Amino acid sequence: MTAALLGLTAVLAGCGKPAGTDGNLANGWPALPAASYAPPSTGTCLTAAVSAFEPSAAPLQAVDCAEPHTVEVVGTGAVPDAAAPPAWDSDPSRAAFAECDKAAAAYLGGDWRTGRLFPVFRVPLPAVWQAGGRQFLCGIAEAADDLFAPLQRTGTVKGGLAQAGPLALTCVQLSGDNLDAKGFYGAVDAVKPVTCDAPHDTEFVGAWTAPAGEYPNQQRLKELASDACYLKIAQFLGISQTQLFQRADIYTFWTGLTATQWAIGDRTAHCFLNVSTQTPLRASIRNLGTKKLP
Template sequence: MRRRATVAALCLAAALAGCGAPAGTDGDLVNGWSALPAASYSPPAVGACLKGAAGAFEPSAAPLQAGDCAEPHAVEVVGGGPVPDAAAPPAWDSDASRAAYVECDKAATAYLGGDWRTGRLFPVFRMPAAAVWQAGGRHYLCGIAEAADDLFAPLDRTGSVKGGMSGEARDKPLALTCVQLSGGDISGKGFYGTVDGVKPVDCGAPHDTEFVGAWTAPAGDYPSQQRLKELAGDACYLKIAQFLGISQTALYQRGDIYTFWTGLTANQWALGDRTAHCFLNVSTKTPLRASIRDLGTKKLP
């Protein structure tokens, strides 16, 4: 209490003695400072290249940084658009996010010159992060990444993917053709019980699996895993038969070609994408070294 009274007395004494602001000043310490600029955000332009970790259908992924397309990068911007103003960014499974993703789908196809789903590619979709939203960012981002050693992990590439899905049939530079699986629990017949990796490879290299087409599931609530297996298994089996140029009965009678599919995750479905990648699969004991399109009933090469 005595300390507080002493300080007050000193202040009063200084005032009585005529204490004031130094000559040439007005006593206002902040009125000469320029105002800080307002927070702002400029979305990357179409064709820009971005660096950073990216994966397919990740609701909350790390931010991507601008990079030089001549240097290794993971993602290329193919489109984007405005997001309606709100108190917070749209949720992953919201109508706004699904509507934006539809536009990204169209933008990717136009940019690549063909359906990205039939390429060794995957989409990178970003709504503004919370910090960007607070800075005024109201722009969603559409990107495309090329697959590396796994169909859903990005390759750090140089150059542009633009036009990479244009061309005739499987001559498209970025077309998905043959893949090599990796996994465990291999059966006596040489088939994986569990698959850990799906690596795109040239069809001239040894491989056990070949892409036969994409299939889109009917709209509705996300099915159980068992129902997904039934739906995708049946649809992909038909695509395999068509790829080989035989009936489903003839495919069943072969007994040496099986069905494998990827996709249809819960995050993917929530965004409105219900696409599965369909593959034919042969035993690891009989690896292929060429495409078997239109093989018919002939023996595996």
């Protein structure tokens, strides 16, 4: 019994306060720093799985711009404080995207819509928002063969559109299905940018922005974009729309104007002229007028 009591006393003594302490484990410890987040700085290159005008939570990893990457940061900013991050189709997101639009033009030396490029826009993810992050990210990706998916590249895009720079969108080669007897595609799968001295069947003539309003149904959207791009093609060739209508060798082709693109505030279509795959071009036909295709 005595041995047992002594053992119990020894155990209880081990739970006492060490010499020189007050027994309060909470005092004397510095407070943890407030959670914070800083987006990658302008000029940072990133590897990421992105697609044009699609919200994404895919991780962004910074790499040296000399290494293969898909996105380059062209600017940052902050959205207003709120209980949660702004939705893709919200006014705060559209306002932030408009700021990104300006940042991209300044960084590239021209409007990204005239280049083989598309914007990458990110607002803070929920976890980052809860940690206090309010910064949005403006990025630019070089477009691959559908103008909406990224092309892995090396080097910077900065200044790539200045003075008809190397990233300008000029001529493209289509690929698709259902070739008709005249050599025109019934359905297009890919739009591959090429130099105009390479064989091609399509040439970029300019971008068109649809009027603001509700997103049109597909038939109305097709009518609006086709009519607008038809006019741009006539102007590009230096002829009237009536003269263009009288030609059976030049068609209208356009891309863009997706629902998510419209929702973020961008209502732009890329307008192209298209010729038969049987008569590929090897130069620009700007100001061709009423002459035959070369």
